[in-house]
Amino acid sequence: MSSNPESEPATVKLAPKAVVGRVCLYLRQLELLRSQGETTISSAKLGAPLLVKNAQVRKDLAYFGQFGHPGIGYRIDDLISALRHVLGVDHEWPLALVGFGNLGRALLGYRGFRSRGFKIVAIFDNDPAKVGRKVDRLTVEPLGSLCEVVRARQITLALLCVPAEVAQSVADMLVAAGVAGILNFAPAPLRLPDQVSLIGVDLGAQLENLAYKVEKSRDSVRRASQASSY
Amino acid sequence: MSSNPESEPATVKLAPKAVVGRVCLYLRQLELLRSQGETTISSAKLGAPLLVKNAQVRKDLAYFGQFGHPGIGYRIDDLISALRHVLGVDHEWPLALVGFGNLGRALLGYRGFRSRGFKIVAIFDNDPAKVGRKVDRLTVEPLGSLCEVVRARQITLALLCVPAEVAQSVADMLVAAGVAGILNFAPAPLRLPDQVSLIGVDLGAQLENLAYKVEKSRDSVRRASQASSY
DNA sequence: TAGATTGTTAATCGATTAACAATC
DNA sequence: TAGATTGTTAATCGATTAACAATC
Numbered sequence: 001m002s003s004n005p006e007s008e009p010a011t012v013k014l015a016p017k018a019v020v021g022r023v024c025l026y027l028r029q030l031e032l033l034r035s036q037g038e039t040t041i042s043s044a045k046l047g048a049p050l051l052v053k054n055a056q057v058r059k060d061l062a063y064f065g066q067f068g069h070p071g072i073g074y075r076i077d078d079l080i081s082a083l084r085h086v087l088g089v090d091h092e093w094p095l096a097l098v099g100f101g102n103l104g105r106a107l108l109g110y111r112g113f114r115s116r117g118f119k120i121v122a123i124f125d126n127d128p129a130k131v132g133r134k135v136d137r138l139t140v141e142p143l144g145s146l147c148e149v150v151r152a153r154q155i156t157l158a159l160l161c162v163p164a165e166v167a168q169s170v171a172d173m174l175v176a177a178g179v180a181g182i183l184n185f186a187p188a189p190l191r192l193p194d195q196v197s198l199i200g201v202d203l204g205a206q207l208e209n210l211a212y213k214v215e216k217s218r219d220s221v222r223r224a225s226q227a228s229s230y
Numbered sequence: 231m232s233s234n235p236e237s238e239p240a241t242v243k244l245a246p247k248a249v250v251g252r253v254c255l256y257l258r259q260l261e262l263l264r265s266q267g268e269t270t271i272s273s274a275k276l277g278a279p280l281l282v283k284n285a286q287v288r289k290d291l292a293y294f295g296q297f298g299h300p301g302i303g304y305r306i307d308d309l310i311s312a313l314r315h316v317l318g319v320d321h322e323w324p325l326a327l328v329g330f331g332n333l334g335r336a337l338l339g340y341r342g343f344r345s346r347g348f349k350i351v352a353i354f355d356n357d358p359a360k361v362g363r364k365v366d367r368l369t370v371e372p373l374g375s376l377c378e379v380v381r382a383r384q385i386t387l388a389l390l391c392v393p394a395e396v397a398q399s400v401a402d403m404l405v406a407a408g409v410a411g412i413l414n415f416a417p418a419p420l421r422l423p424d425q426v427s428l429i430g431v432d433l434g435a436q437l438e439n440l441a442y443k444v445e446k447s448r449d450s451v452r453r454a455s456q457a458s459s460y
Numbered sequence: 461t462a463g464a465t466t467g468t469t470a471a472t473c474g475a476t477t478a479a480c481a482a483t484c
Numbered sequence: 485t486a487g488a489t490t491g492t493t494a495a496t497c498g499a500t501t502a503a504c505a506a507t508c
Contacts, residue, residue, distance in 0.1 A: 015442075016498080016499075017439070018499075019499090020439055020442050021435065021439060024432075024435040024438045024439065025419070025435070027438075028417065028435075029419075042464080042465065042466090043465080043466080044465085049419055049421075050419055053500080053501070053502095054465090055500080055501055055502070055503090056499095056500065056501075058465090058466065058467065058468090059467085059468085059499095059500080059501090061467095062466095062467060062468075066466090066467070068465075068466050068467075069465080069466070069507085069508065070464080070465050070466035070467080070506070070507040070508055071463080071464050071465050071466075071507060071508035072464080072465070072466085072507095072508065073464085073465065073466080074466090086442075087438050087441060087442050087445075088441040088442055088444065088445030089438055089441055093441060101336075101339075102335060102336040102338075102339040102340070103336040103339075103340065105332060105335075105336065106331075106332040106333040106335065106336035106337075107336075107433070108332075109331075109332040109333075110332070110333065110433060110434075112417050112432075112433055112434030113433070113434060113437060115434070116434055116437065116438060118434075118437055118441075156444065157437070157440060157441070157444065180444045180447070180448070181440045181441070181443060181444040182440075183436060183437055183440050187258065187342050189255070189259075189279055189280055191279075195447060197440055197443035197444045197447060198440075199436055199439055199440045199443070201431070201433065201436055202254075202342075203337070203340060203342055203343070203431065204340075204342030204343060204345070204346055204348075205251065205254040205255070205258075206413060206429055206431055207343060207346065207348055207387070207413055208254045208257075208317050208318075208319055208346060209247070209250055209251060209254065209429055210387060210411045210412075210413050210427055210428075210429045211317060211318040211319055211323060211348075211387070211411070212245075212250050212316075212317050212318050213411060213427035213429070214318065214386065214387065214410045214411040214427045215317075215318030217410070217425060217427060218410070246474080246475075248475075249475090272488080272489065272490090273489080273490080274489085283476080283477070283478095284489090285476080285477055285478070285479090286475095286476065286477075288489090288490065288491065288492090289475090289476080289477090289491085289492085291491095292490095292491060292492075296490090296491070298489075298490050298491075299483085299484065299489080299490070300482070300483040300484055300488080300489050300490035300491080301483060301484035301487080301488050301489050301490075302483095302484065302488080302489070302490085303488085303489065303490080304490090
């Protein structure tokens with residue numbers, strides 16, 4: 001029985017997805033600025049290269065606390081530390097890579113993960129031709145070992161890059177093994193229990209989005225030239 | 231000089247990004263339903279597996295026209311054709327793959343692209359060890375040939391998977407060559423002219439988003455158990 | 461002090477949801 | 485006809501922007 005005075009949900013109010021997405025970008029930009037020797041930055045200058053307005057930068061940051069100094073701006077070192085903590089990237093995350101096809105191999109070599117504390121510590125695949133192969137100090141293991149290995153290595157996050165047809169069943173195995181979050185690259189909608197976090201990365205859908213934008217901007221050019229030929 | 235009566239912008243009103251994103255998902259779901267032998271579907275049943283409410287499905291579709299039949303629902307065949315046209319995936323799109331590292335190789339083999347009419351027709355890389363290699367009926371070409379090849383093969387879209395440091399300069403080359411859209415996998419914010427469409431896919435940022443969700447849901451569990459132990 | 465810049469409030473804008481007459 | 489379901493309107497909800505007192 002909960003002792004909450006009102007029937008308040010147990011979930012902490014998550015910052016809106018859009019805010020978190022932008023904060024990731026700010027963090028990257030701040031690291032770039034620091035590498036260039038800057039020590040402080042204003043909301044306007046931080047947002048400009050990302051096409052984000054100064055008021056929005058301040059509001060996004062204010063969501064998580066007071067980090068700025070009126071008249072000065074933000075101290076870059078302090079803000080980086082604070083945002084890393086907020087995003088949960090101030091410590092290492094052990095990852096499982098599930099599905100060792102082309103995409104899996106690419107993710108294994110992706111530098112953007114390592115630099116954020118994400119470390120692949122296990123690779124799984126069911127193809128007998130792949131199981132047992134050694135890559136990067138790791139050995140490809142069969143899905144049968146998934147549950148055991150995930151627990152032993154305290155893996156909390158998984159990169160799911162298996163074919164769409166088996167995505168749901170493999171995701172169910174990951175959930176049963178106790179992972180806390182899944183980054184799904186398979187173009188299939190997954191159903192997971194509420195306590196497991198899920199983000200889908202659908203590359204085909206991204207490309208469709210791009211095609212739509214291009215198609216539309218062509219339409220507008222067409223329309224504009226018609227209009228001007230009256 | 232424009233003949234527009236008022237100083238209306240020439241750009242056609244784009245459907246909100248969120249709408250287009252969902253429509254891509256509807257299309258995929260519809261194709262799945264068709265493959266299962268269904269012929270009509272209601273907004274409620276179409277949205278359910280995607281966790282989208284019936285009213286939202288109808289509103290999203292209504293953005294592009296009237297496709298439904300009161301009392302019946304939507305005819306799947308007709309709706310698929312209509313949405314393909316709307317999204318611009320009712321014809322083939324020739325693509326350039328720029329940067330042939332791990333990620334580039336994975337994208338080359340990605341089946342989700344081909345099935346949507348996206349066809350990689352050129353591969354570029356500046357590494358002398360890669361230039362000249364033959365893969366999948368294509369030859370890896372140097373960036374120096376980019377402009378010429380893009381024009382000759384009428385390439386409109388590019389997959390940019392080069393290192394972040396050179397992403398902007400390679401993007402500038404693509405723009406100069408006349409591509410209409412870029413799907414950027416490099417973790418760097420790009421500046422492009424307005425008439426070129428851009429979508430960024432930042433895998434590191436996605437994983438950060440996931441880490442944040444996990445971190446937050448842990449907090450809420452922690453808080454809930456504290457609350458219940460009073 | 462004067463200039464710069466914050467955090468926050470109020471105003472605007474846009475997106476989602478509920479409700480319902482119209483239709484098959 | 486009765487039941488199902490649409491497209492659309494009005495109500496709600498949430499996110500962005502502008503403005504400004506407070507602060508260095």
